[in-house]
Amino acid sequence: MTEASDNSPAHFIRNRIRQELESGKHERVVTRFPPEPNGYLHLGHAKSIVLNFAMADEFGGETNLRFDDTNPIREEQRYVDAIREDVAWLGYAWAHECFASDYFPTLYAYALHLIDHGLAYVDSQDGDMIRAQRGTLTEPGQPSPFRDRSPAENRDLFERMRGGEFADGAHVLRARIDMAAPNINLRDPVLYRIRHQKHPRTGDEWCIYPSYDFAHGQSDAIEGITHSLCTLEFEDHRPLYDWLIEHLPVPSKPQQIEFARLNLDFTVLSKRRLMRLVDEGYVDGWDDPRMPTFAGIRRRGFTPRSIRSFCTEIGVTKSESIIPFGALERNLRDDLNERAPRRLAVLEPLKIVLTNFPEDETEWFEVANHPQKPEMGTRKVPMTREAFIERGDFMEEPPKKFFRLKPGGEVRLRNAFIIRCDEVVRNGAGEVTELRCSFDPESRSGQPGSERKVKGTVHWVSAEHAVAAEVRLYDRLFSIPHPAGDKARDFVEFLNPESLKVIGNARLEPGLENAEPGEHYQFERTGYFVADPDSTPDRPVLNRAVTLRDTWAKLEKQLRG
């Protein structure tokens, strides 16, 4: 997929690749997106996916989807399936689907190579011992007593590890680099560990599994990855990455380049925290529309295009930043503004009776599906004597600059005509239950009198034709910008109690009862909505993906002081 890069800032990775192509260092670009199948993808991954595919696309290369499945105790097939679905949903087609586990035989041979060259050894100490000898940030580590085993002994031990002779933890294979290195990753890092654990793909074939450091770079090399893009926390691993590539007979020399991961305010983007939200029931699952997971944002109504343009717009740097969630929402609005058909829907209905409108009559208005795009067509919308308008569009004692309905005031019913509020009807409790209004027949859309200007326009739905629906209004998951930023407090303390508001009796324009799950609409003056999978023709369920920009709400707030 090639996308206009009009909102794509220049960035160091693109600059560098371009340079390398021009200088002839590379002839093509091959990237990869390498998730571990131990959890669901979220917005943080989206940045990486978009970057990897964009770099390959822009320079005519290709991108692999590679599952980094080197730790069978945490990985499951269902995550593989979900990840595939998510990447495809975002709009990308990978060149090859790969698994680090496909390379286990090669990796094993590489390990032997290191052993034979005296560059790796079997350490027979337990984890605590190894940790104790690793030293600290300021003190060098101590060599393991097994560090100088002969290649022959190492080979024998390692082959027996592979053969299943030893229990988990009895031995590990370590690179023989430098126990005094200031970079802790170089203090003889673990390359292989014993795990008698069935692997989702290789079954019981192996009982030793390579570590990330040993598997990742070599997998890159095997696939001919030219640029191995990863996040900043792997910067310290690059010397090890390079060391292994240097000392192994790999078929190519990939280059690791690190960039800053995505941070968004008012949410959390870590598998661990998202897992807690699900496990402890703070949300309704991985696909809860408040979750930043692909499953969640998809159900919330975010579009692949909006996610891609967002990821492109934020840029790629090495400086860590926090992007406002609102930036994501704006990209959604920009996308849906172009493509979502408009509809009328009243969330909190207030009945109006048009006293001079004939009873038992229905007038059909032909209404544009998009005010700026005639090619999107029109539809017929019915009006009857009784209708609903938004409760919030009427105020008995409105503040200054309130352009909506008030007693004695006029307002236009969108696409129909101008009405005047003649009488306010209340129940015993003093609550407004109905407005008795009269309409101006001359002001019908299309009539000469439609030129007449009134300050406000309001949306409505015929009472007789209205479709009752459930509407779910979503707001930010957390009530503070950086819920995970306070180390002294548990982030769940900052969950926004009003992140979901369910409206049980919304009234939709007829036709919407047939909205297919996943279909987007703009409810005029209200926001962008998407039909939820919970929808049935009897009971449509619409999720609010994002509100429209609301200048009035801002103004009103200011007026109130």
Next chain:
RNA sequence: UGGGACGUCGCCAAGCUGGUUAAGGCACGGGGUUUUGAUCCCCGCAUUCGCAGGUUCGAAUCCUGCCGUCCCAGCCA
């Protein structure tokens, strides 16, 4: 107090092989169009680049020192 990295407008972010007035987007403010207070369209918005010195005719770009922030002591990735 070891190592690695980052610090340009409220939020992102170009520029950083030194050369006239520090891109762009968002946000924000002002104005226009509008039967969505939406969209759209104009205009405005850093004498300043974490701080302090230095080199230079000239520095955000080079040097030195300082300050701040992030990452690393899993047989996780």
